[in-house]
Amino acid sequence: MGRSPPLDNGEESQQAAPVLKRIWSFLRGERGESNTENEIEKLLDEVEEKGIINEDLGDMIHNILVLKDTTVGEIMVPKGDMVALECTSSLDDLVALIKKEGYSRIPIYEENLDNIIGIAFAKDILKYWKSSEEITTIRELLHPPYFIPEGKKLIDLLKEFRQQRNKMAIIIDEYGTVDGIVTIGDIIEEIVGDMIDEDDEFYEEDVTLRGDGSYSVNPRMPIDEFDEVFKANIPEGNYDTVAGFITFQMERIPHAGETMEFGGFIFEIVGADKKRISKLVVHAPPEETKG
Structure with missing residues (x-):
């Protein structure tokens, strides 16, 4: 049997809410939660079939259920x-x-x-x-x-x-x-699982040193933490993240391949779409050798 046509986002969210609540209660082992794992699995199959939740979300929840019994x-x-x-x-x-x-x-x-x-x-x-x-x-x-x-x-x-x-x-x-x-x-x-690439920003650490001496920076890194690490003297403004700071400075969401300079730092936009910056490399100004 094929899957039903997907619901619109509002209807999907409304119908999925009680399902997700039951699953969360099961995972937390709350008292009074009578669902067994098999019952939860059947429930997931049913709501996926009806299009209440999409297939990827269903797969993720199935995988979370497995975490309940998987050891490190x-x-x-x-x-x-x-x-x-x-x-x-x-x-x-x-x-x-x-x-x-x-x-x-x-x-x-x-x-x-x-x-x-x-x-x-x-x-x-x-x-x-x-x-x-x-x-x-x-x-x-x-x-x-x-x-x-x-x-x-x-x-x-x-x-x-x-x-x-x-x-x-x-x-x-x-x-x-x-x-x-x-x-x-x-x-x-x-x-x-295979739903996102390991290079996706979902995995990204706030700051990772690259082989060429530049830094991969999570665009969602809080701007105050970025300033603490890089000593970049970022001014206060209407932004909370590095991506927000770049967007504020450029007065738009930049395209992949663009760069922005601030205080000797080069912000290289490696990945972006119409809504957000997804990948960012920062080239810091050279420092005098210590010692």
Whole structure:
């Protein structure tokens, strides 16, 4: 049987609301929620068939249901595949690794991978270069690692990531041995599957150092956080995000391939459509070498 014609957005939202409420109650394990997972699955099939929700949304909800019983150990990056760095390495070594691998967070260990002492953020490297503060070791840049047991459910970790504004967890076994890592991007991939590209802004960290020394910047990054990291002296205005600042300066939504200059910074629009900027690269003005 084919799917019914899709409803208009208002009608779809109105009819989907009680369905989504029941699913959310089920996922949260609320008392009095009598639906079993099979019943929820059947309900999803029915509302998709009637066109109450579209197929992609239905697929995402199906995947979220799976998260309820999936553990972090099932999707983790195993220890043997982890990208990490020893704490006695130089800052130049850290920068080189970030450029090579393209990651914005690097686990730092002492002596061996079972002794992870912190997480280095790429954007903190930029803060260092933009400040007069002298930093001589990687240890001075570290954020506390977040350790979780291998049996933790993905749905619970997702909630913790959101509550703590965290994006990476170190997975350990019952003896405290490191098994691997899991990131918010790994969980998102489990939910959306092939529906979006891994390069989509949905995955994007606020700031990622690129191999050529420029920075991939999430257009939705709060403008005050951008200014804190880049020391760009952005003036106050009627905008909250980097994309909003660019749009305000250009007095329109720019096209992909355009650039904007402000205070020595070059904002390169890599992706955009009629409604928004989706991808952005920032070229910072050269800094004097420290030391």
